[in-house]
Amino acid sequence: MNYIWLALMVISLVVGAFTGNLGAVTAAAVDYAQTAVDISLGLIGIMAFWLGIMKIAEEGGIIKILSRAIRPISKFLFPEIPPDHPAIGTMLMNIIANWLGLGNAATPLGLKAMKELQKLNKSEDTATNAMVVFLALNTASITFIPMTVIAVRAKLGSANPFEIISTAVFASTCATITAVTAAKLMQRLPGIRKSDPNRLPKTTEEGDNNA
Numbered sequence: 235m236n237y238i239w240l241a242l243m244v245i246s247l248v249v250g251a252f253t254g255n256l257g258a259v260t261a262a263a264v265d266y267a268q269t270a271v272d273i274s275l276g277l278i279g280i281m282a283f284w285l286g287i288m289k290i291a292e293e294g295g296i297i298k299i300l301s302r303a304i305r306p307i308s309k310f311l312f313p314e315i316p317p318d319h320p321a322i323g324t325m326l327m328n329i330i331a332n333w334l335g336l337g338n339a340a341t342p343l344g345l346k347a348m349k350e351l352q353k354l355n356k357s358e359d360t361a362t363n364a365m366v367v368f369l370a371l372n373t374a375s376i377t378f379i380p381m382t383v384i385a386v387r388a389k390l391g392s393a394n395p396f397e398i399i400s401t402a403v404f405a406s407t408c409a410t411i412t413a414v415t416a417a418k419l420m421q422r423l424p425g426i427r428k429s430d431p432n433r434l435p436k437t438t439e440e441g442d443n444n445a
Contacts, residue, residue, distance in 0.1 A: 246259055247259065272389070273386055273389055273390075277338075277382065277385055277386070280381055280382075280385050281336060281338060281339055281382075284331070284334055284336055284339060284381065285336075285339050288327055288330065288331065288339075292323075292327065297323045297326060297327060298323060300326055301322045301323045301326055304326065305317050308322055308325075311367050311371075311414070312325075312364045312367060312368070314354070314362065314363065314364050315351070315354065315364055319350070319354070320350050321347055321350035321351050321353075321354070321364075324343065324346050324347040324350050325347045325350075325368055325371075327343045327347075328340050328343035328344045328346075328347050328372060329371060329372075329375060331343055332371075332372065332375030332376070332377060333375070333376060333377060333378050333379070334377075334378070334379050334381050335377045335378075335379055335380035335381040335382050335383060335384070335402070336381060336382060337382055338382070340372065340375075344368075344372045347368060348365065348368070351364055351365050351368065352365075363417075363421050366417050366420075366421075367414060367417045367418070370410075370413035370414050370416070370417045371410065371413070371414065373413065374406065374409035374410045374412070374413035375406060375410060376403070376406045376407050376410045377402050377403065377406040378399075378403055379399065380398060380399065380402045383398060383402070384396060384398070384399075
């Protein structure tokens, strides 16, 4: 990623120098740096609000209640994880943050969830199926209220910053279904299935297939 950004900057400077617009390139860099700061500051309020709500939900036991409510789904997605393991609650908080479109807030929650999943991992350098499925959910999560994008649109003066909600829900739902389906199908490939350090015992797997 660093190389990509470096290449973009170098190309911009070279093109600006050859076309005689180097001054415009410099001015645009300064102007948009200021715009980035303004947008970032504008997001502080909404991020702090929803992070506070999620912290209250965690301390009040709501996360545990929701974890029990989604147990059938979590059992299907993460059969290797015990139902009452802390990883379930942490992953749920990450998913809720993504539902609200709080990508920056979801990142630390996702890292915390991965640490919890690593505690169940028998290998230090191989991701488990649960890790792969969670990464798919985190990357292509359903977004019901894209608050970050709405806040940016409002900050930039959009006449109707909420008009993207239906499009965001449709696109993110398709992305989530595709990502989870791909992860689940890949798990069934013989080579990948054997490489999972936390794969279920053969008898358990056969029992699930028979069921």
